[in-house]
Every structure is written in structure tokens, then in C-alpha cells.
Amino acid sequence: MTLEPLLRDHPFLKDLEPEHQALLAGCAMNVRFGAGSFLFREGDAAGQCFLIREGKISLEIAAPGRGSIIVQTLGAGDVTGFSWLLEPHQWQFDGRAIEPVRAIALDGTCLRGKCADDPRLGFELTQLFARLAIRRLQATRLRLLDVYGNVHASAG
Amino acid sequence: MHPLAEPAMSAPWTVPAPWRVTAARRESADTVTLELEPPAEEDFAFRPGQFNMLGAFGVGEVPISISGDPAAGGQVLHTIRDVGMATRALCALEPGDPVGVRGPYGTSWPLEAAEGADVVIIAGGIGLPPVRPAVYHLLAHRDRYQRVVLLYGARTPSDLLFTDELAGWRSRFDVDVQVTVDAAAGGWQGDVGVVPDLIATTRFDPATATAFMVGPEIMMRFTVRALLSAGVPEDRIFLSMERNMQCAAAMCGHCQLGPFLVCRDGPVFCHRSLAPWLRLREV
Amino acid sequence: MTQAPADGEGQLVMARGHLDRMLEAITRRGFRLIGPTVRDGAIVYDEISSSADLPAGWTDEQDGGTYRLRSRDDDALFGYNVGPQSWKRHLFPPSSLLSRARSDDGLSFAAAGGQQAAPMAFIGVRSCELHAIAIQDRVFLGGRHVDPVYADRREGAFIVAVNCGQAGGTCFCVSMQTGPRAQSGFDLALTELLDDGRHDFLVEIGTARGAEVMSEVACRAAPTADVAAADQIIQRTAASMGRQMDTGGIKDLLYENFEHPRWEEVAGRCLACGNCTMACPTCFCFSVENVSDLTGTQAELHRSWDSCFTMDHSYLHGGAVRVTNRSRYRQWMTHKLATWIDQFGTSGCVGCGRCITWCPVGIDITEEVAAIRAEPPDQAEGGQPGDA
Numbered sequence: 019m020t021l022e023p024l025l026r027d028h029p030f031l032k033d034l035e036p037e038h039q040a041l042l043a044g045c046a047m048n049v050r051f052g053a054g055s056f057l058f059r060e061g062d063a064a065g066q067c068f069l070i071r072e073g074k075i076s077l078e079i080a081a082p083g084r085g086s087i088i089v090q091t092l093g094a095g096d097v098t099g100f101s102w103l104l105e106p107h108q109w110q111f112d113g114r115a116i117e118p119v120r121a122i123a124l125d126g127t128c129l130r131g132k133c134a135d136d137p138r139l140g141f142e143l144t145q146l147f148a149r150l151a152i153r154r155l156q157a158t159r160l161r162l163l164d165v166y167g168n169v170h171a172s173a174g
Numbered sequence: 175m176h177p178l179a180e181p182a183m184s185a186p187w188t189v190p191a192p193w194r195v196t197a198a199r200r201e202s203a204d205t206v207t208l209e210l211e212p213p214a215e216e217d218f219a220f221r222p223g224q225f226n227m228l229g230a231f232g233v234g235e236v237p238i239s240i241s242g243d244p245a246a247g248g249q250v251l252h253t254i255r256d257v258g259m260a261t262r263a264l265c266a267l268e269p270g271d272p273v274g275v276r277g278p279y280g281t282s283w284p285l286e287a288a289e290g291a292d293v294v295i296i297a298g299g300i301g302l303p304p305v306r307p308a309v310y311h312l313l314a315h316r317d318r319y320q321r322v323v324l325l326y327g328a329r330t331p332s333d334l335l336f337t338d339e340l341a342g343w344r345s346r347f348d349v350d351v352q353v354t355v356d357a358a359a360g361g362w363q364g365d366v367g368v369v370p371d372l373i374a375t376t377r378f379d380p381a382t383a384t385a386f387m388v389g390p391e392i393m394m395r396f397t398v399r400a401l402l403s404a405g406v407p408e409d410r411i412f413l414s415m416e417r418n419m420q421c422a423a424a425m426c427g428h429c430q431l432g433p434f435l436v437c438r439d440g441p442v443f444c445h446r447s448l449a450p451w452l453r454l455r456e457v
Numbered sequence: 458m459t460q461a462p463a464d465g466e467g468q469l470v471m472a473r474g475h476l477d478r479m480l481e482a483i484t485r486r487g488f489r490l491i492g493p494t495v496r497d498g499a500i501v502y503d504e505i506s507s508s509a510d511l512p513a514g515w516t517d518e519q520d521g522g523t524y525r526l527r528s529r530d531d532d533a534l535f536g537y538n539v540g541p542q543s544w545k546r547h548l549f550p551p552s553s554l555l556s557r558a559r560s561d562d563g564l565s566f567a568a569a570g571g572q573q574a575a576p577m578a579f580i581g582v583r584s585c586e587l588h589a590i591a592i593q594d595r596v597f598l599g600g601r602h603v604d605p606v607y608a609d610r611r612e613g614a615f616i617v618a619v620n621c622g623q624a625g626g627t628c629f630c631v632s633m634q635t636g637p638r639a640q641s642g643f644d645l646a647l648t649e650l651l652d653d654g655r656h657d658f659l660v661e662i663g664t665a666r667g668a669e670v671m672s673e674v675a676c677r678a679a680p681t682a683d684v685a686a687a688d689q690i691i692q693r694t695a696a697s698m699g700r701q702m703d704t705g706g707i708k709d710l711l712y713e714n715f716e717h718p719r720w721e722e723v724a725g726r727c728l729a730c731g732n733c734t735m736a737c738p739t740c741f742c743f744s745v746e747n748v749s750d751l752t753g754t755q756a757e758l759h760r761s762w763d764s765c766f767t768m769d770h771s772y773l774h775g776g777a778v779r780v781t782n783r784s785r786y787r788q789w790m791t792h793k794l795a796t797w798i799d800q801f802g803t804s805g806c807v808g809c810g811r812c813i814t815w816c817p818v819g820i821d822i823t824e825e826v827a828a829i830r831a832e833p834p835d836q837a838e839g840g841q842p843g844d845a
Contacts (some may be wrong), residue, residue, distance in 0.1 A: 049416060067382075076362075085359055085360060086359065089359060089366065091365045091366045091367060093365075101358065116363055157368045157370070159391070160392070160396055164298035164329070164356070164413070165298065165389075165390035165393045166327075166333065166356065166393075186568055186603070187604070188569075189566050190566050191566070192563065192564035192566065231564070231753075232749025233747055233749075234745075235747065257774070272560065272563065272564030274558060274564065274566060274782070337776075416773060416774075417778070418770070420744060421743075421745060421760075423600070423601075424601070424602060425597055425743075426741075427741060427742030428742065428770060428793065430796070430800075433796040434799075435800060450712075456778060456780060457778070457784070457788075
């Protein structure tokens with residue numbers, strides 16, 4: 019039984035051509051995480067990206083004295099995991115399920131292999147991830163601006 | 175004249191009226207809501223989006239949006255953030271203290287024109303108080319509107335205002351409330367992310383919806399872009415703007431924003447008229 | 458006020474020797490005379506008691522950053538143009554008390570009492586100044602809120618206008634359609650007729666109370682020749698303006714050029730000293746201050762002239778909106794010539810030239826407009842606000 023229907027339904031991949039969706043199904047696995055459990059941890063080998071179907075995850079990082087800090091939450095329709103694209107293929111943050119999560123995990127090695135074999139698929143997929151990365155970058159920049167910041171702190 | 179303008183006032187702008195603080199509630203580390211009562215002979219009424227000039231005796235006056243329910247008579251609520259000498263003095267007031275008040279001033283949210291379709295309210299930080307009166311109106315006349323959405327962002331969970339009320343609204347089936355923060359400590363069960371990103375995942379009909387927005391200018395510019403990308407027409411996006419205000423009577427010149435006097439032609443503006451001026455720096 | 462008759466009918470001729478009778482008739486009606494007088498090397502508007510206080514035989518030479526008084530070789534009483542001050546100094550004083558507050562027996566507020574000792578009569582108001590007063594009337598009296606201080610001083614002010622017998626080096630009222638002929642807004646309008654053997658004034662009646670004043674002064678109906686002579690003087694003035702400004706489509710021109718490179722260029726010269734805003738007869742920005750006494754039970758609300766050139770003018774959230782010199786000069790000029798139109802329905806400029814004369818570095822608003830018109834910016838620079 020292939021996961022093609024699930025891939026087709028996910029907002030991130032729904033605009034890919036059906037033959038590309040079929041190719042990607044070969045790299046896909048249905049996964050499930052209970053609330054509170056980790057999808058991945060900082061420093062782990064990043065072999066996958068996750069297309070979230072249900073639930074909510076947080077991207078967190080911990081520092082001594084600061085506890086753990088949530089930098090982003092993602093929900094149904096979102097994608098997490100760019101590290102499969104870039105060396106050294108390592109997770110930079112912890113990913114934790116805040117609510118029970120159902121997702122499709124796409125294996126990184128498999129994805130890289132299919133993209134190498136089919137440059138058009140490679141281009142389409144890279145475009146999708148590039149757009150996603152840009153949106154995340156803009157959101158991150160907006161947070162960096164600290165627009166709600168304390169006026170006294172910023173007075174200069 | 176601007177279509178959102180209000181009718182004439184008779185009291186001279188130079189003479190405030192003596193109101194009284196009846197309650198003071200701390201909302202967050204730097205924000206207080208004052209409940210003020212007008213003098214007995216004053217028949218005060220305001221429209222959502224309008225503001226009063228509140229005076230800290232011997233210190234100065236500041237424009238503060240009215241943050242309460244326009245349909246409830248009696249006490250008038252103002253939510254104030256401590257950002258300078260006058261606001262600090264106001265935040266320190268206690269029940270029984272007198273305060274000089276002039277108003278109401280400015281334009282208001284076009285709530286009647288928004289009837290019959292979805293309304294998306296977007297607030298950032300201290301932007302929730304100026305738009306709360308509109309929320310009260312929408313809920314009091316719920317059957318006149320289609321989907322009602324409230325998107326609210328703040329810096330961290332401890333900076334969120336009116337959390338009890340938000341929870342109450344969220345528990346209603348006829349309001350979609352989404353709250354997000356820029357960063358949170360582990361354990362936060364809500365969203366972490368920016369307000370503009372909420373637009374893409376919110377259910378509403380962009381072609382017919384009206385959006386009311388208040389927040390830091392940068393946040394508003396990003397959110398406007400997200401609304402326009404989603405297909406909301408420019409003339410159905412309304413923003414509440416801020417500039418230095420001293421007289422609030424359209425004659426001291428400080429609140430100019432290009433061709434507009436924010437105290438008279440705003441604070442609520444239609445994005446279509448404002449758009450060319452928002453693009454420019456130092457205007 | 459009624460419009461003066463257009464065809465010269467009803468105009469009078471009054472000998473210079475009777476000017477004091479006219480001033481006395483005005484004083485008898487309870488007015489305090491304010492008129493031009495020489496002080497500190499300039500012609501300013503201050504209290505006068507008779508025509509002896511007027512700058513007889515003086516003229517002014519004006520250019521960018523230049524103002525000099527020079528003796529004339531005649532005794533003309535109004536043979537000069539405008540000085541560093543304008544009538545706004547008296548209608549909208551540089552500093553005023555607005556209201557008082559007390560907190561010792563509950564909190565109470567009261568408007569500041571009577572603003573002036575007696576109503577004022579302005580003697581020698583030029584056409585550009587009549588327009589400037591009308592422009593400030595719209596700001597202070599024409600909106601939803603009325604300014605009580607301005608209203609008190611403006612209401613009942615008696616105005617004796619004067620048609621300019623010469624144009625100044627920085628004048629451009631013709632370009633702004635604000636002169637040189639005084640058209641309305643006056644009780645009386647004088648044109649000085651001075652040549653060999655005569656020194657008279659052609660007097661145009663503007664209102665019933667103006668006519669009443671003249672009924673107490675020896676004068677006669679103006680012969681056609683005198684009316685024609687006055688006309689010629691005014692036309693000669695109109696033909697010799699020191700500056701000119703093309704105001705065609707000026708609002709759109711400036712709206713479309715908010716990022717023009719010229720702003721950077723003028724910012725390199727502008728000192729942000731604010732002289733222009735103080736000298737300008739229409740600039741109205743003021744700051745409001747709250748001052749309390751040592752006991753903390755009495756406070757006063759004051760206002761004083763402010764200028765958009767100050768760093769604090771646009772202060773918001775810990776900093777100014779307009780930080781650079783460039784943005785502040787741009788604010789002043791685009792307000793004066795463009796956004797004023799959207800805010801109040803008319804231009805803010807009357808072409809009096811004071812901003813040019815009193816700018817220490819001689820920045821010339823007419824030259825700045827011409828420069829922007831002449832040089833369409835690069836496509837890459839285009840800032841296009843469009844219509845408000």
C-alpha cells in the first residue's frame with residue numbers, strides 16, 4: 019500500500035506532478051508521535067524531513083540557565099527538516115510533539131538519490147524547499163526585529 | 175473630509191474634564207488598565223477605535239485608546255503601557271485619584287460597513303486594547319457578521335494581555351482565536367511564530383472579509399502583505415496608526431503623516447489611502 | 458465682510474496729513490494699534506500710537522539670506538515689503554497660557570482668562586498677509602475644534618490693508634495668486650499715492666465699520682485718475698516680483714518626488730535652524746507643555762511655537778520619525794506646498810518670501826521647486842505616493 023494519497027493531500031506537495039508524488043512515495047513512511055515525545059534531537063544525524071498531517075510540534079533549544087526555549091511551533095500542513103539538503107545533515111534543534119502528531123517522514127538519502135536520478139524532480143523539490151526557507155527566514159527576521167520590544171530598552 | 179470622521183465637539187480643546195479612577199488593574203509587567211468615570215454631568219460616548227487624551231497632573235497628556243465596551247455605560251476603560259513620564263504617572267494612579275480627560279477623538283473602525291461578511295481582527299502587543307471595543311461590538315451583534323477571527327501576537331506569553339478574556343472568547347464556537355508569541359519557554363502549549371504567518375492558515379473568505387489591524391508598524395506592514403497575498407482587497411484593510419500627538423485637535427501639527435493628521439483623519443485609516451505613505455521612510 | 462466695490466465706486470482719497478485722524482478714529486473705538494515700525498535694523502509689527510511711529514522714508518532690500526533697511530529719497534510710509542515677523546505673532550503668540558488646573562480641592566480645570574487687553578487693529582497688512590491670516594483661520598477656527606486663544610484675538614480685529622507699491626527681492630505673491638492687490642478680508646485698504654506735490658492715500662472700504670471710521674476723517678470721493686494711478690502702481694508691483702514659482706500640478710509633482718535626489722542636496726545646506734518656520738506667516742506648529750508649581754497643586758497648560766525642524770517634533774516610541782535633515786526639510790517644504798492642500802484645502806504658502814530672506818544660507822523655496830521640476834529622478838529612485 020503506497021502513501022501516495024497522503025502525499026497528494028499534504029499542502030506542501032499537493033502541487034507536484036502526480037509522477038513526482040509517486041516517486042516520493044517510495045521514500046515515505048507513516049509516523050506517529052505521542053504528546054511530549056521527541057521527533058528528533060539537536061545533534062542527531064538528520065536523515066529525514068517531516069510533513070505534519072495532524073498535531074503540533076515545537077522546535078526547541080536548551081541552554082544552561084535558560085532552560086529550553088521554543089523558537090517555532092508548526093502544525094498540520096507544515097514541514098520541518100531542511101537538514102537533509104545540506105551537509106553535515108545534522109538536526110540543529112530539538113523537535114518535540116506538543117500534541118499527538120501524525121506525519122509522513124521522507125528519508126533523506128532516498129530523496130537525494132531520486133533527485134540525482136531525476137533532475138526535474140530535483141528542481142521542483144528544491145523550489146518548494148527554497149520557498150519554504152524564504153518564508154521561514156522572513157518570519158525569523160521579523161522576530162529578530164523584536165517589534166513588541168521594551169521601549170526603554172531600545173531608547174538610544 | 176475623511177469618510178470615517180466624527181461630528182463636531184463643543185468643549186474647548188484646551189480644557190480637560192476632571193474624571194476619577196474607579197479601578198486599576200495590572201495586565202502585565204508594564205501595562206495597566208484604568209477604569210475611569212466621567213463627571214456626573216458628562217454624557218460620554220465613544221466609537222470603537224477612538225481615543226482620549228489622558229493627563230497626568232503637572233506632567234503631560236498622552237493619547238490612549240479606549241479599550242472597553244462602547245455599549246456599557248459608566249466606567250470607561252483605558253489600557254496604558256508605561257513608556258515615558260506621563261504614562262508612568264498614569265500607570266501609578268490608584269482608585270479615587272482624579273485625572274484630566276479630553277475626548278473622544280479620532281476615527282473609528284467601520285463596523286457597520288463590515289457587516290454581512292467575515293471580519294479578521296489582527297492585534298500585536300499593545301495593539302489589542304484599541305481593537306478590543308470592536309471585538310465587543312462584533313460579539314454583541316454576532317448575527318450580523320459571518321466568521322469572526324482574532325489573531326493576536328506578543329513577544330512572550332507573559333506579555334499577552336487579557337488572557338482570561340481570550341480564553342473565554344476561544345471557548346466560544348463562533349469565534350476563531352489564534353494567539354502566537356515570538357518566543358516562549360519550553361512548556362508553552364500555544365504557538366510560537368509571527369502573526370503574518372497565521373493568515374495563510376486561517377479559514378476566512380479573503381474576497382469579502384474586512385480586516386482591522388493594530389500593532390507595531392513593522393508587524394502591520396508584514397501582515398498587510400500577507401492579507402493582500404491571500405486576496406483581501408486593499409480597501410477592506412484598516413489600520414490604526416500612531417504619531418506624536420499633543421493637541422488632538424488638528425492644529426498643533428505634530429501628528430502629521432503626509433497629508434493626514436492622525437488625530438483627525440485617523441487613527442483608523444483605510445489601507446488604500448495610507449499605502450503610498452507607509453512605503454516611504456521618515457514621513 | 459462685504460467685498461469692496463470692484464469698479465472704484467465708493468473709493469475715497471485721504472491726504473497723508475489726515476492719516477492720524479483715521480488712526481484716532483480707530484483708537485476711539487477701543488482698538489489697540491499694531492503696525493510696522495523700525496527696530497533693531499528691521500521693520501517689525503508692534504504697538505504704535507500714531508503715524509509718526511511708521512517707517513517713513515524707509516525701504517528694505519531683500520534677497521536669499523539678506524535683509525537691509527535703506528533710506529528712501531521720499532517719505533513713503535509703506536515703501537517697503539515684509540519684515541521678519543508677521544501678524545501671526547499677534548494672533549497666535551509665540552507663547553500662551555491655555556488653561557489652569559488645580560488639584561487641592563478635587564481636580565478642576567479652567568480656561569485661561571481674557572487673552573488681550575483690548576482688541577487689535579492691524580495697520581498696513583499686505584495682501585499676502587491677508588491670505589496668510591485666512592490660511593491660519595482655517596487651521597485654528599475652521600475645523601471641528603476651535604482654538605480659543607486665536608479666536609479671542611482674531612474676532613473683531615480691525616484690519617487696514619495696504620496695497621504694495623513695490624515688490625520685494627524675494628516676493629512671489631503673483632505666483633501664489635495672493636497679491637499684490639488686497640481683495641478681501643480687510644476693513645479698509647490703502648494705496649499710497651506719492652509723487653511730486655502730493656502724498657495721499659486711495660482708500661477702499663471693505664466693511665461697514667470701515668466706512669464708519671472713514672466718516673470721521675476728512676476725505677473725498679476718489680477721482681478716476683487716482684483710481685487709475687493706484688491700479689498702475691499695483692500692476693507695476695505685480696510685474697516686478699523678485700521671484701516666481703510654477704505652481705501647476707505642484708501637489709502631484711511633490712507627491713511623486715519624495716525620493717528625489719534634490720532633497721539630499723538641500724539637506725547638505727539646511728542647518729535645520731527653523732528660522733523659516735518662525736518667520737513664515739502660516740507655520741502653525743506648536744508644542745503643549747504641562748507645568749506645575751512647587752506645591753504640586755496648581756498646574757498650567759502652556760503652548761509655544763514649535764518647528765518641524767526640531768528633533769523632538771516627530772518623537773514616537775523612543776525616537777523621532779524624522780531623524781535626518783533631509784526628511785525634516787522635505788517635511789517642511791512638502792507640507793507648505795502640497796500636503797497642506799489635502800489637510801486644509803489651500804496651499805500653505807503665500808509667496809511672501811520671508812523663508813528665503815531669513816534663511817541663513819539663503820535656501821530658496823522657489824528654486825527648490827524648480828530644481829525638482831527640471832530634473833526627473835532616475836527610475837530607480839521613484840517614490841510614488843499618488844493622491845491622498
